[in-house]
Amino acid sequence: MRWVMMLTYIVVIMITLVLMSIYILGVLSESLYSNESVKLFAKANIISGTIAPYFENPSSADGSMLAGQILAGTGIRAVAVNPSFTVIYDSNTEASLAGKVLMRDIINTAMTGEQAQSVSKSEEGKSIMAVAVPVIVRDETVGVVYLNESIDDIDKTISYVEINMFFFSVLISVLVGMLSLGMSYVVTSPIDDFIKVAKEISKGNYKVRLKIRGRNELSEMADAMNSMCEELENVNETHKKFISDASHELKTPLATIKLICDSIVDTKEPDIEMIREFLADLSNEVDRLTRIVERLLTLTKIGSEEEMAKLTPVDFNVMLNAILSRLEANAKAKHIMLYGDFSLQEIAPILIDYDKIWEAVYNITDNAIKYTPENGTVRMRLELEGREIAVIIEDSGPGIPESERDKIFERFYRLDDSRARETGGTGLGLAIAKEAVTLHGGRIEVGESEFGGSKFVILLPCRRAEGADITR
Ligand SMILES: Nc1ncnc2c1ncn2[C@@H]1O[C@H](COP(=O)(O)OP(=O)(O)OP(=O)(O)O)[C@@H](O)[C@H]1O
Ligand SMILES: [Mg+2]
Numbered sequence: 001m002r003w004v005m006m007l008t009y010i011v012v013i014m015i016t017l018v019l020m021s022i023y024i025l026g027v028l029s030e031s032l033y034s035n036e037s038v039k040l041f042a043k044a045n046i047i048s049g050t051i052a053p054y055f056e057n058p059s060s061a062d063g064s065m066l067a068g069q070i071l072a073g074t075g076i077r078a079v080a081v082n083p084s085f086t087v088i089y090d091s092n093t094e095a096s097l098a099g100k101v102l103m104r105d106i107i108n109t110a111m112t113g114e115q116a117q118s119v120s121k122s123e124e125g126k127s128i129m130a131v132a133v134p135v136i137v138r139d140e141t142v143g144v145v146y147l148n149e150s151i152d153d154i155d156k157t158i159s160y161v162e163i164n165m166f167f168f169s170v171l172i173s174v175l176v177g178m179l180s181l182g183m184s185y186v187v188t189s190p191i192d193d194f195i196k197v198a199k200e201i202s203k204g205n206y207k208v209r210l211k212i213r214g215r216n217e218l219s220e221m222a223d224a225m226n227s228m229c230e231e232l233e234n235v236n237e238t239h240k241k242f243i244s245d246a247s248h249e250l251k252t253p254l255a256t257i258k259l260i261c262d263s264i265v266d267t268k269e270p271d272i273e274m275i276r277e278f279l280a281d282l283s284n285e286v287d288r289l290t291r292i293v294e295r296l297l298t299l300t301k302i303g304s305e306e307e308m309a310k311l312t313p314v315d316f317n318v319m320l321n322a323i324l325s326r327l328e329a330n331a332k333a334k335h336i337m338l339y340g341d342f343s344l345q346e347i348a349p350i351l352i353d354y355d356k357i358w359e360a361v362y363n364i365t366d367n368a369i370k371y372t373p374e375n376g377t378v379r380m381r382l383e384l385e386g387r388e389i390a391v392i393i394e395d396s397g398p399g400i401p402e403s404e405r406d407k408i409f410e411r412f413y414r415l416d417d418s419r420a421r422e423t424g425g426t427g428l429g430l431a432i433a434k435e436a437v438t439l440h441g442g443r444i445e446v447g448e449s450e451f452g453g454s455k456f457v458i459l460l461p462c463r464r465a466e467g468a469d470i471t472r
Pocket of ligand 2: 429
């Protein structure tokens with residue numbers, strides 16, 4: 001990743017620099033060449049003007065003298081040819097072409113009355129720029145002035161700029177490469193940390209955390225990842241606790257069963273009555289085990305994602321009455337006055353998952369009867385509170401201290417462990433009730449009852465199902 005980033009930067013910058021160099025060198029040589037040709041044409045035109053009389057009167061040497069003065073010290077060679085391409089003047093006196101025929105394309109063009117220019121290579125490989133301008137006397141082309149000069153200086157300047165630009169590009173590429181390597185390190189090092197943490201998580205180590213540096217998208221991602229780790233750690237802890245609690249709960253009845261079995265085996269001459277008693281105890285313990293397992297299954301089923309609330313229209317009055325009559329016998333056995341105070345409430349059918357809400361209300365009412373001493377009172381009410389429906393169950397029992405009100409919903413939590421265990425409590429009833437109500441988007445509140453005991457309020461969102469057929 002780091003190298004890919006660095007190479008990408010270098011390639012991009014190099015392409016940019018090459019294109020930029022080509023453009024700059026093109027513009028530079030264009031301007032140097034055109035500048036030189038303008039100067040050469042200017043000189044050629046002056047010479048053409050001054051040399052014109054020489055064509056009419058070849059004996060006069062003024063024109064050639066003047067041309068010699070104009071070109072003095074420039075390194076430019078001037079040649080004048082007549083219409084038959086014979087050189088009648090050459091500024092180079094040492095290798096003079098005077099009297100010889102000089103044929104050049106641009107001279108040909110100039111004979112037609114137009115100026116012309118060319119750039120070529122000399123035999124020594126030097127660049128030569130040449131211009132040809134017509135010599136006009138009384139609107140007639142009487143000859144051509146041909147000028148040429150070496151433009152090696154221009155080529156040298158261009159190649160000098162070329163070399164400089166090459167070194168400049170290499171320098172820039174190296175700098176960009178180093179910079180991008182540094183930058184890619186800054187960008188990718190948090191990603192390396194992410195990979196390390198993700199690997200640790202996959203190994204089951206949820207205690208790892210990422211360092212938060214600065215405030216940007218990556219730090220926000222790190223923050224989110226840390227929250228995820230925290231959540232996973234919590235879930236993991238809860239799972240571990242749940243498994244250890246469940247094993248502990250299952251171990252107690254199993255130990256009792258083992259004890260009863262050993263007692264039967266160890267008794268030398270057991271009489272039938274004794275065995276019957278042992279077996280009755282054994283049956284109780286098996287019942288207890290079955291209850292725990294059933295409740296655990298219910299709890300996992302409600303907690304699992306696949307288990308969605310199956311909403312059907314339910315008449316709450318009917319359902320609550322059914323729960324009360326199911327628990328009547330338990331209340332009677334303890335001389336508890338169990339009654340519902342909701343018959344006057346006219347509540348239209350509500351959409352709920354019947355079985356789950358039944359379980360929740362049943363568990364809470366069952367608790368109220370179970371934990372209220374003999375001759376007590378348990379009352380169930382139904383109220384509409386805004387957009388919520390409230391089932392209120394109150395008792396005259398010992399109540400629940402404020403500090404314990406959250407904990408009682410935890411799995412296997414019992415206020416008075418031994419007493420609750422004696423009553424057959426698994427400590428799962430309220431956990432199941434909470435899951436069922438939460439699944440409906442509702443909640444359970446705990447408070448004090450006017451009877452001196454506890455007050456449980458089950459609040460459910462009121463989804464009316466007017467006109468629908470009532471399921472039960
Ligand atoms: N109405 C109540 N009055 C006093 N204490 C209560 C009441 N309801 C619940 N509790 C306390 O909360 C604890 C948790 O209740 P929960 O219903 O979850 O478990 P349980 O009743 O012990 O077992 P299970 O419901 O499986 O039979 C109980 O053990 C009890 O100590
Ligand atoms: Mg209970």
